[in-house]
Amino acid sequence: MPNKLKLSGFSELQRDLSTLPIDLRAQSAPIVTQHARRAAELLRATYPVVTGALRAGVKLIERVPRGVAVLYTVTSSAAHAHLYEFGTSKTSPRATFLPITERERRQSTTAVADVVTRAGLKVTGARD
Amino acid sequence: MINASEIERALIGKLASDPQLAALMPDGVYWDLATLGSEKFVIVTLSTSRGLAEFHDVDTFRTFVYLVKAVALGTDSDPIAPAAERIQALLDHGDITFPAAAGCSLMLLRWVDRVRYTETAAGETWQHRGARYEITVTPL
Numbered sequence: 253m254p255n256k257l258k259l260s261g262f263s264e265l266q267r268d269l270s271t272l273p274i275d276l277r278a279q280s281a282p283i284v285t286q287h288a289r290r291a292a293e294l295l296r297a298t299y300p301v302v303t304g305a306l307r308a309g310v311k312l313i314e315r316v317p318r319g320v321a322v323l324y325t326v327t328s329s330a331a332h333a334h335l336y337e338f339g340t341s342k343t344s345p346r347a348t349f350l351p352i353t354e355r356e357r358r359q360s361t362t363a364v365a366d367v368v369t370r371a372g373l374k375v376t377g378a379r380d
Numbered sequence: 381m382i383n384a385s386e387i388e389r390a391l392i393g394k395l396a397s398d399p400q401l402a403a404l405m406p407d408g409v410y411w412d413l414a415t416l417g418s419e420k421f422v423i424v425t426l427s428t429s430r431g432l433a434e435f436h437d438v439d440t441f442r443t444f445v446y447l448v449k450a451v452a453l454g455t456d457s458d459p460i461a462p463a464a465e466r467i468q469a470l471l472d473h474g475d476i477t478f479p480a481a482a483g484c485s486l487m488l489l490r491w492v493d494r495v496r497y498t499e500t501a502a503g504e505t506w507q508h509r510g511a512r513y514e515i516t517v518t519p520l
Contacts, residue, residue: 354428
C-alpha cells in the first residue's frame with residue numbers, strides 16, 4: 253500500500269499566522285505598559301526625598317514601536333542616581349533601580365510569554 | 381533552608397582570603413561600607429535576588445546578584461584596574477565552598493554586568509570598579 257500524507261488547511265494557517273503578531277501585540281501591549289508604569293511608580297515611591305532630584309529624575313519614555321515591538325524606557329536620570337544605587341566611598345549602596353526594574357521586566361516577560369503560549373505557540377529560553 | 385547570610389559570608393571569605401587581591405586592596409573586603417579611613421578596599425553588597433518555586437511551592441533554586449567592586453582613592457588605573465580583574469578571575473565561573481549552615485550548594489557563579497564610575501567628594505577623587513555577579517544555589 254503506498255504511503256500517503258494529505259495536508260490541508262494551509263490557506264487558513266497562513267491567514268492565522270499573518271494576523272498572529274497583530275493579535276499578540278494587542279494583547280501584550282497593555283501588559284508591557286502596565287509593568288513599565290509600575291516600575292516608574294515604584295521607583296518614585298521608593299526613592300527618598302531630600303532635594304527631590306532622585307524622584308524627579310525617574311522618567312518613563314514610550315519608544316516608537318518597531319514592527320510588533322512595544323518599547324518603554326524607564327530611566328533614573330538624577331546626576332547622583334548611580335551613587336545612590338552603587339554607593340560612594342563613604343556611603344553604602346542602596347540597590348533600588350535594578351531590583352525594581354528587573355522584577356517588573358521579568359514579570360512582564362512572563363506575562364507576555366503566557367499570552368504567546370495561550371495563542372498556541374511554544375516559548376523557550378530564559379524569561380529574564 | 382537556604383541561609384543567605386552564610387552565602388554572603390562565604391563570598392566575602394573567598395575574596396578576603398586571596399593574597400593577590402589583598403595586596404591590591406590592602407584595607408580589606410567589606411559588606412556595604414568600609415571602615416573609616418580606608419583608601420583601597422572591596423565592597424560587597426546585595427543588588428537583587430529571586431527564587432523559583434516549581435514543585436509544591438518549594439524553592440528549586442535561588443539567585444542572588446551581588447555588586448562586588450574595588451574602591452580606591454586617586455585617579456590612577458593602578459591598583460583599581462588589576463583589582464577589578466582579580467575579582468573577576470576569582471568569581472566569574474569560579475567556585476565557592478559553602479558551609480553546611482548555608483543549606484545549599486552552588487549551581488552557578490558568573491559575571492552579570494560591569495560597574496565603573498568616578499566619584500568626586502570634598503576635593504578627593506575616588507574610583508569604583510567591579511561588576512555584578514550572580515550566585516545561583518539549590519537547596520540541599
